[in-house]
Amino acid sequence: MAYALDASYDAAIQPDEPPPLPSGEGVGGWGRCAASQSDEPPPLPSGEGVGGWGRRAASQRDESPPPASGEGAGGRGLPRTGFRLHLIGPLQRNKARRAAGFFDTIQSVDRIELAQALDGHRATDWPDAPPLPVLIEVNISGEASKSGVAPVDVPALAAALRACLHLLPQGLMTVGALGLSEAAARRQFAAVRALRDALAAADPDLSWPTLSMGMSDDFEAAIREGATQVRLGRVLFGARNGIL
Secondary structure, three states: OOEOOOOOOOOOEOOOOOOOOOOOOOOEEEOOEEEEEOOOOOOOOOOOEEEEEOOOOOOOOOOOOOOOOOOOOOOOOOOOOOEEEEEOOOOOHHHHHHHHHHOOEEEEEOOHHHHHHHHHHHHHHOOOOOOEEEEEEEOOOOOOOOOOEOHHHHHHHHHHHHOOOOEEEEEEEEOOOOOOOHHHHHHHHHHHHHHHHHHHHHOOOOOOOEEEEOOOOOHHHHHHOOOOEEEEOHHHHOOOOOOO
């Protein structure tokens, strides 16, 4: 299991003996970014994966670019075998260079200028690396406190991503509003699925297969509305104790 960092940090740590998880084998530990294990986790009804998320910190001060992501590569001395790192927290543009080389997937692309920055750094610093998988983060609840592109602006961002030759758009990510009934949560997730379906219909070459949505309070509603990835924390690790 690996723990990855918030976008504001520059490194990740990997504990030698991670604690067992109550949900069984094949569940990864995710931070404000995510690490999903590749050793055949138990499939969700819609078929992709489940991750658990927490926070760990490690400092790194030199400014050299990390190795590009991918099987067998790692950032800042972390051996990258058997798992993938997904960034799921907000990403500042001034951190795009490090993120473009460190993470295997970035789930929080929410504006055109960020997409172009990631694409440019990937092209300049890691020209031989494969295109970086990315998801569009959608603010489906419309809450000012949440990151994400407004639903009406998703097609324009998707078109901009298609023009980024060093990025690989794979789907949509969203964080649902807190405290909703199951019916209301399902309506939000269904709206994100409809956005994804519209993108796939307009762009069958990509298919936009990934729907990353659902956390500890609402993952069941998300799965019922087609989530292919869910992001679990408290339901796996318990409540935060003020340190993590």
